[in-house]
Amino acid sequence: MPRKEIELPYSTEYLAILDQNGVVDKELEPDLPDEFLLKLHRAMLLGRRFDERMLNLQRQGRIGTFAPIKGQEASQLGAVAVLEPSDWMVPAFRETLAEYWRGKPLESFILYYGGYDEGGLVEEGRNDLPISIPVGSQILHAAGIGMAIKYRKEPQVVMTFFGDGATSEGDFHEAMNFAGVYQAPVIFVCQNNQWAISLPRAKQTHSKTLAQKALAHDIPGIQVDGNDILAVYAAAKEAVDRARSGGGPTMIESVTYRMSLHTTADDPKKYRSEDEVKKWEEKDPISRFQIYLKEKGLLTDEGINNLEAEIENEIQEVVNTAEKRMENVDPQHIFNHIFADLPPSLIQQREELIRNLALEQKEVDNG
Amino acid sequence: MPRKEIELPYSTEYLAILDQNGVVDKELEPDLPDEFLLKLHRAMLLGRRFDERMLNLQRQGRIGTFAPIKGQEASQLGAVAVLEPSDWMVPAFRETLAEYWRGKPLESFILYYGGYDEGGLVEEGRNDLPISIPVGSQILHAAGIGMAIKYRKEPQVVMTFFGDGATSEGDFHEAMNFAGVYQAPVIFVCQNNQWAISLPRAKQTHSKTLAQKALAHDIPGIQVDGNDILAVYAAAKEAVDRARSGGGPTMIESVTYRMSLHTTADDPKKYRSEDEVKKWEEKDPISRFQIYLKEKGLLTDEGINNLEAEIENEIQEVVNTAEKRMENVDPQHIFNHIFADLPPSLIQQREELIRNLALEQKEVDNG
């Protein structure tokens, strides 16, 4: 009856496959079709360019505050690429590329960050929640969706994203605990991009890794190189397969870096060194993937150039249509989608708005 | 660059010293003065008897709902007995004995559960928070007190209590994370009494132990036999010493059993078997401690009988004074201690109450 160590069912593992120089670990390399690899590459590149363009639009005052994803392309795409369309995805607010991959039109992002509620529309058939800004809160929705999937005995899974900062919120742990208890098919993807606005990962929590937080709930947890799309994919595949076959939830800590601003309202120079950013630039997820694809004979510099041009066009077109749509602001729209049926008090308020607008119009007309 | 296990700084340990038959592990036995052992014994016995008396008072309608501690005497006393008077203690609502040990008058319990706000009074000099009913919420107060102690560089520690159910609340994890980040001198004592009202420990969380939840925050966590006062004391001593010397927080899972009702409003027959309760009765914390003390030559059956009589008298006296105090209900008291100074709107409301009371009195007087 002495003092003794208790054996626990899980330990915390680390996984990396493709290093920052593009060298691959042959044993761990996932076996993916060439087209799929190229599709991933195209999406990553588009994600990067769209991000740049959005930053540009914001700087020109054509859209409002938004959160760039630069540097986190592999981290989110590698995970979401494992999902089937019928699966569910619950993003935070820095998953532009994951949402795009799932089918969200680029136009929606521009509308949304341009201040138009229409940008929040989730098209029929895309099983994704809209972005969620209150940190950590969405993780619980994923737990609930997982529980509902299990209740319905559907062969689906749900994947949710959140940041390193979110792991400090109670909702994160409550969600992990629920998913553990109900053995729900949930994949918790923590994009540890090293910063929560100005707070570095080391001050966010005393724990050595974020993945080990899964130990609290006896959920398998794994830390992956989040700038290595192959590792992220492999870890997510394992987790999704396990969840789909009834094996319950998994937490993935994807170690990556927010290479750009927190949001366009942020100035990282206040709190982090250029050196640190430089160091991470060497770990860029896109360049190492391009080396890999080139070595596989799937990609050439010329191919990249063509792709870049194609993407630029695609984005330009989207910006054009979005800006056209943004010319039309019908203020009455603010009363849409509040309840299934607008109650009398809200009908009266809408009428007041309409009267005010008419009055305003009259003043404008009268000069 | 393969897949590899990450080494973490802590593992989860189990500690037991005095088994249910009163057999002690000589190597681990803490070296405690005889009087102190006897003082612990007296307190445990008083805790048990007071609990029984309170249940009685409730059944007679003389007080309202309260939460019995039966079975958890060692679990809470072993921990709190390590504290210095200048240390802080933050209870949940099932720490009657811990509060009594710290100096809370028995009378206060009767007043409080009798519905008198006066029972909440924390006497000057006793550094304990009043009981906290919203599960898990108080754990954060302990984290804050620990941070304040550290800020003031005082040689104090803070100990907080909560149940197995509380580990599912986000506030628990947020508190552990804060204490970890700030390396605050906090001892988190989870009284795992196997039940959260009707929910058994196994359904509260998927994790094998509760102590392992500390791994999420890289805080040392230990599981102890909570019905073994020596083990609880030893674990708490280690934790308090570490905290006091700047070593930061510890979590202790004290494995015990709620032998009585959740509260007097509860009927455990709805959800648990008599067999289970029987099994735990054999592990009673008091009887095993009595065997230990007898074998040490510190206690005799006669001594126990005398003590029982003494305690009965003590309790009876307290019940008498408390009931006397409860005869006086001044309703105006409800406006006390809302703000340091009552604002005009509340003064007006109090005046209204006074007018109503006068009217009522008049009606009574007029028959």
Next chain:
Amino acid sequence: MAKMNMVQSLNLAMQQEMEKDDRIVIMGEDVGVDGGVFRVTDKLIDKFGIERVMDTPLAESAIIGAAIGMAVYGLHPVCEIQFSGFSYYTIHQLEAHASRLRHRSQGRFHVPLVIRAPSGGGVRALEHHSESRETYYAHTPGIKMVIPSGPRNGRALLVSAIRDPDPVIFFEPKAIYRAFREEVPEEEETIPLGKPQLVREGKDVTMVAYGAMMAPTLEAADELQEKSGISAEIIDLLTISPLDDQIIADSVQKTGRAVVVHEAPMSFGPGAEIITRLVEKSFYYLEAPVKRVTGYDIVYPLYAREKANMPNSRRIIKAVQETLET
């Protein structure tokens, strides 16, 4: 028709709806094996199994957050928060998500979610077990706040709440759980959400109340009638928000006087909205200041003194008399 108390009638509402619709699941602390600490979900687990009646871990935010996910997926969760005093752990989920996902997704998703919670005082309970904070939810756009006042309307409102496509907070005045019985028909009965009810016609004064305060309000009205011949018209709000003030306006345009009663603290409470609506729409009919009889703006006292804080028929009568005297 059977005579039922409100615990039984609410249980009936859930049982019958669950029989008809397998999207409905019950979740909360102790709602399964224990049948809820007030037994409102008693035996539902025997009828529908642990998949549909879930004893959840002790985490309110998780209960509501997970239920939001389930609702978005297509289920209709009926959650119990053990006491309304612990519902505040979930406001960030309600304010940020339950109330907004319809709007945020521009109609793709909606959140058919019911949150039941025993509320209010009068049962000699512990701290945090007696408060009335319906205002938090009534002031939050995108959610509905419903409070029944008896077994029959409780059952009918709960059925409507369960069928409602949007989130409904359903506070159950615990003081009337077992206070009285009413005939409750076996057949389906609903009451549309958002419609206060005229429960008694009168001509001298309008009394507006809801929940457990209906009892002292009716008592006061009886006594006023008997002792002073004062005829009170009485409105039971049933739905606090969105507030439809039409029936109140109509009544006051007839009586010219009104008294509003609630347990919730006075300031910034529900009474203020009702009185303001009257000012906005029936000002010229008002012959005297509208009065409110409410809980005080204090920390709810432990039970020995809770009566001092709670509106009772004496206070209500006094308010009516003052209204009529002026």
Next chain:
Amino acid sequence: MAKMNMVQSLNLAMQQEMEKDDRIVIMGEDVGVDGGVFRVTDKLIDKFGIERVMDTPLAESAIIGAAIGMAVYGLHPVCEIQFSGFSYYTIHQLEAHASRLRHRSQGRFHVPLVIRAPSGGGVRALEHHSESRETYYAHTPGIKMVIPSGPRNGRALLVSAIRDPDPVIFFEPKAIYRAFREEVPEEEETIPLGKPQLVREGKDVTMVAYGAMMAPTLEAADELQEKSGISAEIIDLLTISPLDDQIIADSVQKTGRAVVVHEAPMSFGPGAEIITRLVEKSFYYLEAPVKRVTGYDIVYPLYAREKANMPNSRRIIKAVQETLET
């Protein structure tokens, strides 16, 4: 005296108080190295170090819960919640503890805690960054709810809030953080909490507003004066709760008419309490229904349409005119 915007004046308040009193510590997300996302705590970390200016982990409930513990211990924490839209994560701590520990401990403990949070709309922000939910806190007994309307009163109120022995929620209208500058004296200046201020005398109508709504209210008053010769008396609430209605009553007893303005949703909002207090205490002085100009009972729209939801001088003028026409 220096000309300062409100960001600077609030910074000054904290800095000066911290110099005087080492019980004061600052805590919150990004308040240290970054100086706060609006820079309100800028450079305080350089002056007072990381022990007194704490960049906390991302957990609102923990910030407030820990601060309650610190306050009980004897410190005076000044917490920043990054946006008021995330303060709801903490309501259970505020409702259950900050507001009650004085009462629960029967005076042994009290909770001198300030919670600062940028609030309100008008800055083209993301979802959850524009709401005004002061009602939640105003309706909660045991806490004070304060909202300044400019650099000078902001500084003076923050000093008072920091010195207050009880918990104070201090919402900072982000729309006026940098909107204008005022002379702010170097020397100490305080404004007692709980006292609305008469900011302009007038005789035809009383206008009551607070925070960012003071600007369009004053603008409306100017235009009414200039174009129609209407003289408005204007009251700035400053402290929303506990509400002292004396000055409002006094004013309306003179003008007979009133308009209340707030960004918060209309129903069950602060305006209702003000109007109700007028009904209760100044009913016979009211010559016309009191009007309110408020945000609508809707999910706050993304920024392209936020103006449609926000009271502006046009809407206020219209309300005043309607009040005067009747």
